[in-house]
Amino acid sequence: MISSAARDALQGWLDARKALGGAAENTIDAYGRDVAGFLAFMTEHRGETQGLSALARISVGDMRSWMASVRGQNVSARSLARKLSAVKSFYRWLSEREGFEPTAVLATRSPKFQRKLPRPLSAEAARDVIETVEFQHDTPWVVARDQAVLTVLYGCGLRISEALGLTGRNLPLDEVLRITGKGGKERIVPVIPAVRQAMARYLALCPHPQADDLPVFRGVRGGKLNPRIVQKLIEGVRLQLGLPASATPHAMRHSFATHLLNAGGDLRAIQELLGHASLSTTQAYTAVDTARLMEVYQATHPKA
Template sequence: MSFISPAATDALQSWLAHQRAIKGAAENTLIAYQGDVIDFLSFITAHKGAPQGLGALADISVTDMRAWMAQTRETGVAARSLARKLSAVKAFYKWLALREGFEPTAVLSTRAPKFQKKLPRPLAPDAARNLIDAIEIQSQHPWVCARDVAVVTLLWGCGLRISEALSLSAADAPLPATLRITGKGGKERIVPVLPAARDAVDAYVRMCPHPQTAEAPLFRAVRGGP
């Protein structure tokens, strides 16, 4: 950070400490934030021809932001990565503006580049079998292994989200041929239950040591909770 003013360096470290203490950000996230903001501040230093103190940073213009984004793209940074960097810079500036009392409109109004979001790729059958085989030996409790195999089989074989699988109650077992699932936004859908998923859940229920009352969650933690 030798090309960044001491005041900007101190502000960055204070912001990172805030993210760690108040926001609970993980260390890897903080490392990424630091790198992204340093890249931005280093560019501004070179762009302006001198290290920028806090007063100068408050005067960043839309033109400055466009120049940074253009230069970043020219170095081969993908649109998705640039959007992440911009997000970090905006978060830093939002905090800095509140602390220093200036209006960060030029930074916060900068639009992230558009990029094509990748759809999740389905797990291949062989990979799914290998995953399930590995799960079967992950716990010292055979019933916990059976539980985890049942959950993963539901996720893969029935297309459930993890929250949807864990929301099932004991009253749902044995699983019917189809399940009525309430997903995001309260939308309902009907999903077919593969025989492999039904068998896995049946095996887990037979082994589970906790009482399977109708109102209890289907999948239990070691101590009996959800």
């Protein structure tokens, strides 16, 4: 059990994070689960209810025990690092509020892990995915819808949640599109002719009415299109084209960024187009590009 004081402190921290507006609702929920799990462990580990004074006495040994317990649950190093980050953030806030020294928590080292690089498709494969969609369904408007969704993901670099979150207020598509992404962060993305054409074809065939407060992309029965439908669509296309498991709806966004970078796009501009809060996130695409160049070098250099 978590003490009422600790529960109130956790809620106060989450409310403060929400007020800052820098994190999405799903992220806030994950923070809450991570820190609640930490507090529950400490209650059991130390054999007493963890009030605020007890939380202020957390030791290095306590932190090591918690991390060992989490790893014992087959949690990856990446996930443990995320949980530790949430706990540290909570302790920074709590220590400033309660006036105690949080060194034992903040000095805990995050586990090392290999960052997964984005797995983009080649430009040819991305085009093939969009074109092959027509063989996945017999209904013309559904085919047009699916091609429009994938064209938006690849042509504008949107997250699938952003694409499926488009409403009639975004229509008709102009040369730019205003998107509200993670954490309420707003960005402007260009809309290339191929995207406008795909959308126009879909809207002309779609049997469901469009209105400002209704979603653009609709399911067969008229409701908002479920992202799982798009995922299953890509799975079918992937099998048909013999593409790897990394070919997912999100890979279309990765491909958008990587192909822009390969064509000489500025990293900071790509960061803005993707809506990344940190440039370090966008820099993963530089690593992708470097890895590709090294593969070419190793395969073609006479002395390699």
